[in-house]
Amino acid sequence: MVNLNMPPEGSQEGSNVEVRKVDLMDDGLESHDGSAIRDPMMEQYEVNHDDGDDVDDGDEEEKMNYYGDTQIALTQPAISRPYDRPDHITRLNLDAMTSDWSLPREAPKRIQSMSSREIHVCKYKYRLYMIVDNWRYILYFHFPYRNLRYTVFGCFLINESFIACYKISNVINHGIDESAINEALKAAEEFFNLPHDEKMCLFSDDVHKPVRYGTSLNHARDEVFCWRDFIKHYSHPLPDWIHLWPSNPPSYRKNMGNYAEAVQDLQNKLMEMIFESLGLNPSYLEEEVNGGSQLLAVNCYPACPEPELTLGIHPHSDYGSITVLLQTRSGLEFKNKNNNWEAVPLVEGGLVVQLGDQMEVLSNGVYKSVIHRATVNVDKKRFSIVSLHSFAMDKKIGPAKELVDDNHHQLPKCYNEFSFREFLQFISNNDITKERFLDTLKIMK
Numbered sequence: 001m002v003n004l005n006m007p008p009e010g011s012q013e014g015s016n017v018e019v020r021k022v023d024l025m026d027d028g029l030e031s032h033d034g035s036a037i038r039d040p041m042m043e044q045y046e047v048n049h050d051d052g053d054d055v056d057d058g059d060e061e062e063k064m065n066y067y068g069d070t071q072i073a074l075t076q077p078a079i080s081r082p083y084d085r086p087d088h089i090t091r092l093n094l095d096a097m098t099s100d101w102s103l104p105r106e107a108p109k110r111i112q113s114m115s116s117r118e119i120h121v122c123k124y125k126y127r128l129y130m131i132v133d134n135w136r137y138i139l140y141f142h143f144p145y146r147n148l149r150y151t152v153f154g155c156f157l158i159n160e161s162f163i164a165c166y167k168i169s170n171v172i173n174h175g176i177d178e179s180a181i182n183e184a185l186k187a188a189e190e191f192f193n194l195p196h197d198e199k200m201c202l203f204s205d206d207v208h209k210p211v212r213y214g215t216s217l218n219h220a221r222d223e224v225f226c227w228r229d230f231i232k233h234y235s236h237p238l239p240d241w242i243h244l245w246p247s248n249p250p251s252y253r254k255n256m257g258n259y260a261e262a263v264q265d266l267q268n269k270l271m272e273m274i275f276e277s278l279g280l281n282p283s284y285l286e287e288e289v290n291g292g293s294q295l296l297a298v299n300c301y302p303a304c305p306e307p308e309l310t311l312g313i314h315p316h317s318d319y320g321s322i323t324v325l326l327q328t329r330s331g332l333e334f335k336n337k338n339n340n341w342e343a344v345p346l347v348e349g350g351l352v353v354q355l356g357d358q359m360e361v362l363s364n365g366v367y368k369s370v371i372h373r374a375t376v377n378v379d380k381k382r383f384s385i386v387s388l389h390s391f392a393m394d395k396k397i398g399p400a401k402e403l404v405d406d407n408h409h410q411l412p413k414c415y416n417e418f419s420f421r422e423f424l425q426f427i428s429n430n431d432i433t434k435e436r437f438l439d440t441l442k443i444m445k
């Protein structure tokens with residue numbers, strides 16, 4: 001078997017996605033001539049068998065394979081089926097994308113002047129700042145909101161075991177009922193169990209559609225599809241969108257709606273804390289935060305016979321302010337400070353919170369949006385419900401003026417402003433696995 005995990009020739013950490021031709025004959029399997037060896041493990045995933053020819057001849061059946069609900073078909077043209085790969089196969093560099101964790105210039109004066117351990121009594125009771133190695137660690141204690149316990153760690157919020165798990169957070173005691181979580185997950189599972197044709201009624205590759213079912217990031221452009229199905233829909237304010245959501249399974253709207261509202265409430269609290277941690281007023285942009293957009297991405301990652309050859313979702317950062325993620329099993333990974341992939345541990349009842357591009361821009365680079373990806377596993381399906389929060393579609397977000405000091409060249413403005421609509425425009429026209437939207441906003445000085 002060809003080792004597809006070998007780095008492509010000439011590739012290096014820091015480069016964007018690399019694609020290369022792979023000599024499929026090396027694996028000793030006949031390639032795509034209609035007599036390919038079929039792996040019985042794979043067989044069980046496939047409903048829409050193709051006709052065995054190797055060209056995209058427009059066969060209706062083959063087109064269905066691309067987007068079929070049995071996910072082996074979703075990634076069929078890409079990297080997951082050695083017996084079925086066309087000769088011109090391309091593959092993902094699973095290490096694609098690097099994070100720039102450095103502060104844009106020097107830390108803001110207010111941060112510089114803090115001693116390395118300083119306890120503040122603030123709205124949320126005690127806050128402990130620790131500045132280590134130019135990194136800002138902020139821990140909150142005794143947060144009164146239904147006993148929420150978490151840690152703000154660098155750019156991420158984590159639970160109290162911040163050594164084991166850094167730069168991304170699991171929030172516990174978040175106040176969202178276990179039953180709301182379980183019912184939302186049940187609705188997700190039932191939705192993905194629906195017949196293929198029914199789900200395909202919602203299929204679209206138009207990223208502007210308020211409700212859409214699909215796979216991958218950009219169906220029209222992606223050379224390699226992800227090993228996932230998703231249903232995405234706007235969710236806030238709920239009455240504006242819920243009537244567009246799937247009407248089947250019958251409990252979907254109610255269960256997913258309850259969860260969406262609870263997470264929206266949680267994000268309001270989290271945003272207050274994050275602003276406060278930046279030295280801004282907790283009610284900074286309050287109206288815009290409350291009136292912003294919430295997009296639920298409900299993901300299903302089926303078991304994958306060759307998980308090391310594919311990904312559930314390509315490396316990317318989220319466009320918004322914060323993302324609140326519920327996962328049924330581990331699989332989420334993020335790029336750490338050393339540019340290595342690190343798994344986010346599964347914390348029972350916990351919600352993962354990570355910061356997105358809008359927060360990096362708004363904080364003028366003090367906080368960084370996290371590059372993350374989802375892996376898949378060999379024998380178990382995984383679900384995630386990802387609540388992507390952002391400011392309103394046309395609200396331009398730039399660095400907070402309190403965090404910019406152009407006059408004294410202490411902390412120049414490091415990013416141009418952008419709106420959510422501009423991000424959508426970008427992903428419609430570009431392959432975001434090759435170019436990071438955020439990089440287009442950086443002001444080089």
Ligand SMILES: O=C(O)CCC(=O)C(=O)O
Pocket residue numbers: 297299313318325327331332333372373374383384386
């Ligand atoms: O499912 C996951 O763990 C990651 C999903 C994700 O990053 C996204 O939907 O933006």
Ligand SMILES: [Fe+2]
Pocket residue numbers: 316317318372
């Ligand atoms: Fe994401």
